[in-house]
Amino acid sequence: MLSVLRKFLFEEDDQSSDGAAQDNKDVEKRLQVASCALFIELAKADGKFTDEERKFIINHMKKCFNIDEEYAKELMELAEKRVKESVSIYEFTGEINEHFTQEQKEKLIENLWRLIFADEKMHAYEDHLMKKVSLTLNIEHKKLIEKKLIVKAELGLN
Template sequence: MIDLFSRFFSSAADNAAGQDDERDLIVAIGALFLEMGRIDETFTEPEMAKVISILTSKYGLSGEDAAALLDEADRELEASVDLWQFARVINERYSIPQKEKLIERLWQIVYVDGKMDKYEHYLMNKLSNLLGLSHKQLIDAKLKVLHGK
């Protein structure tokens, strides 16, 4: 099997434009996952484990590759002014159903501890708007996570 990590993180000279796009996309997703985990200022071990689990099971990364991706996403977050740059990358490359799945995964991070605080609530609404999803789509994704569908 092709090592997905090398596709995302190989040097720019070796990358085709499509691979750069994929790398940008997965870094943007990782940045949103990190921001969701940190929004309440307590990025817990269970939240980090959920983020790693999503990256390995849904995006095909190894645990080591997922950790390296999150390091890169963390650097990008530190350099960013806001989340729009990450949402823009996702909006350019993801269909509505793919964005709905992404919102579901973000809800999974929110509910690792079984509850949602006001900061997580705010960020979920903000991300839904940035991704061009309706309130109904946001709530439907939340209900899927809460009801284990």
């Protein structure tokens, strides 16, 4: 009887740890999609979504999430679908706010600036959307500008 109880308890414990692992994978996937979606929203802010911007996002997703090319392209497709279905950026920033640290959110902002300045210029709509994204991620304006200046200096755009 005791062995049956132990077996039951250990199996249940294994299942709950499997469930927790699956929950972690689900959260990670949602964060990947949300992050990618923000990049897509920003890339489209100036009215066009170029192949260079698409490549930039795919490469960034590969580097950021340590994923392969095929998975990054699948992630991009899924994120594009979510962007089309979304009502606002809050759907994506809410997910990020829930799970990212302040430091991770600031790094995301910095990388969004890299996307904007990849073509060496900034459209007014891109700037406006960055302000909106930073507000919804609870990033101070001072930090937003700091990250912008870091990226501009890094790219020699002073």
